[in-house]
Amino acid sequence: xxxxxxxxxxxxxxxxxxxxxxxxxxxxxxxxxxxxxxxxxxxxxxxxxxxxxxxxxxxxxxxxxxxxxxxxxxxxxxxxxxxxxxxxxxxxxxxxxxxxxxxxxxxxxxxxxxxxxxxxxxxxxxx
Numbered sequence: 001x002x003x004x005x006x007x008x009x010x011x012x013x014x015x016x017x018x019x020x021x022x023x024x025x026x027x028x029x030x031x032x033x034x035x036x037x038x039x040x041x042x043x044x045x046x047x048x049x050x051x052x053x054x055x056x057x058x059x060x061x062x063x064x065x066x067x068x069x070x071x072x073x074x075x076x077x078x079x080x081x082x083x084x085x086x087x088x089x090x091x092x093x094x095x096x097x098x099x100x101x102x103x104x105x106x107x108x109x110x111x112x113x114x115x116x117x118x119x120x121x122x123x124x125x126x127x
Contacts, residue, residue, distance in 0.1 A: 005030050005052065006048060006052075007024060007031070007033075007053070008045055009033070009034045009053075009054045010041040010056055011034070011036065011056040012058075013056070018034075019115075021034055023115040023119070024119070024122070030122070038062025038063070039062065041055065045080060046076050050080060051081070053082045053083070054109070054122075055067060055085060056086070057084050057085070057108075064085075082107075083107045084108040085108070109121050
């Protein structure tokens with residue numbers, strides 16, 4: 001069995017982080033750390049070196065776009081795959097067959113999302 005993939009979940013909604021972390025870790029396929037703002041996300045990404053970052057777009061201290069730009073500028077984090085989480089997706093986007101959408105070369109997952117759909121999206125990304 002391969003070692004669990006490391007995921008950094010960045011979202012200011014602590015309840016969402018708690019439940020998503022629990023569901024992902026229950027599979028045995030993922031090791032998840034959570035942070036609740038952009039500043040901590042940058043620090044944790046450098047220290048943890050996750051395989052994937054799930055990044056909320058709207059946060060109080062820095063936007064997800066600002067965090068992603070900073071990650072790309074840092075040689076220690078620029079290779080980490082980033083997927084945006086957003087409740088800002090349109091109804092049309094949310095009705096797509098896959099929970100994972102690619103717009104302008106950026107992946108995003110619309111919230112709210114079921115635990116099964118979240119697992120499907122992450123499995124697709126980490127294949």
